[in-house]
Amino acid sequence: MKTLNSPFAAGSDLADRERRPADARSEAQPPPTEQRRRNQTDDSPEQTGGETGPQTAAPSGLKPLIGRHPVASAIVAMLIAVAIAGGIVWWLHARNYESSDDAFIDTRTVLISPQVSGAITSVNVTDNQVVKAGDLLATIDQRDYKAAVDQAAAQIRQAQASIADIEAQIGAQQAQIQQANQQVQEAQAAYNFSVEENQRYQELVQKGAGTVQRAQQAESDFRSKKAALDAANAAKLAADRQVDVLRAKAEQAKAQLQAAQAQKEQADANLQRTQLRAPTDGRIAKLTGAVGALASPGQAIMVLVPLDVWVTANFKETQLELMRVGQPVDIHIDAYDKSYPGHVNSIQAGSGTAFSLLPAENATGNYVKVVQRIPVKITFDQPPDVELGPGMSVVPTVTVRP
Incomplete structure (x- = not known):
């Protein structure tokens, strides 16, 4: 059954015909992203014998890379293995040693003072000179100390003379004692005789055989002899x-002699101290003494560095x-740049x-732990x-594992 065409139907058919070509074009054209991927695939074809055609993308990853470069891959693998083996060997070797660059030569320097x-009269050494034990280094003015020695010697002689004089007096006194x-013995004998004689005359007087005067003389003589005894x-x-x-007095003189002898020893020691000598083998350093300068006790005029040296190394406590x-x-x-063995x-x-x-x-404030040396x-x-x-x-290296 046919229907009559109307103006509205004709317009609708015309619009349908116009939409169909546009829809076909939109269906035939791919999205922009897919189009770019296709263009990249089309732009990089493999050329084999001059023929071109559609190709797929190359696979990515480590295996394809190793497959494309087998020699280079083998070399890299060998280098990595050598590096690992070398690191292990180095660690096994290095762990047997402990080293520190915080180390230096050390010794006990001697201050020559x-x-x-007194005034310095001579300096017998110069800077950095090597000396032996007992060598003369410098001399201080000796005149005052020589005078002290002579005075002490005179006091010794005086004390010795006093002792001799007292000993002579003791000898003379011993003679007086004898x-x-x-x-005493003579007085004792006379006294004994007077006692007997007085007793005898007193008995005669009592018996009427002697005179009173003679008895009185005997008694007087008895008293005299007793007083003499x-x-x-x-x-x-x-x-x-x-x-x-x-x-x-002799003991006192002996004590004075001992004091004089002690003063003499002190004077001799002070005289010897005017000569400064090296206490040990070594080298002179920091020489400040000069002829004419006034030296004072305890004031160093040079430093003696002994030849006996060692190393003081400050290791970390973890070493x-x-x-x-x-x-x-x-x-x-x-x-x-030389090495020497030690222990x-x-x-x-x-x-x-x-x-x-x-x-x-x-114990006070904030504490930050630091590795000690x-x-x-x-x-x-x-x-x-x-x-x-x-x-x-110096740099010492200690073998802690033999």
Whole structure:
């Protein structure tokens, strides 16, 4: 059944015809992203024998890369294996050693200072000169000290003369004591005779056979002899006491002699101290003394650096786990670029800061843990054949695992 065409139907058919080509075009045209991917694929075709055609993208990853470069891959693998093996060998070797660049040559320097005061009359050494023990280094004016020695010697002679004089007096007094003993004996004999004679005359008077006058004379003689005996005993006692006095004076003179001898020894020592001599083998450093300068006790005029030196190495406390006394050490001296064998002599009982002028006080304020360093004394097995001085830098390497 046919329907009549109307203006509205004709317009609708015309619009449908116009939409169909547009829809077809939109369906035939791909999205922009897919179009670009297709264009990139079309722009990079593989050329094989001059023919082109649609190709797929190359696979990505490590395996295809190794497959395309087998030789280079093998070389890289070998280098990595060698590096790992070398690192393991180095670690196995390095763990047997402990080293520190915080190390230096050390020794106990001697300050050469006079023990007496005076003007310096001579300086017998110069800077950096090598000296032996006992060598004369400098001399101080000796005139005052020689006079003191002579004065002490005179006092000794005076004390010795006093002792001799007192000993002579004691000898003379001993003779007087012997004389007093003789006098006592004579007085004793006379006294005994007078006692008997007085007793006899007194008996005669009582019997009427003797006179009273003769009895009185006998009694008077008895009293006289008794007084003489007492006087002789007193003289003997005084002579004995005088000997004691002289002996006390002799002891005093001996004490004076000892004091004079001590002064002489002190004067001799002071005279010897005017000559400054080297206490040990070493080299002269920091020479400040000059002829004519006034030297005072305790004032250093030069420094003597002994030839006996060692190494003080400040290791970290974490490096001391396997370090022991006696372990071998390779000592590299920076100044000469040479190494010398040595061994660990001792390890200080405490860190360096514990013995510093101002030790750390960790009980107050905030605390930050810091790895401490422990001084380790290392000595040379043989004296080095180069000149070494305190403060020179070295690098010791301790073998902690044989």
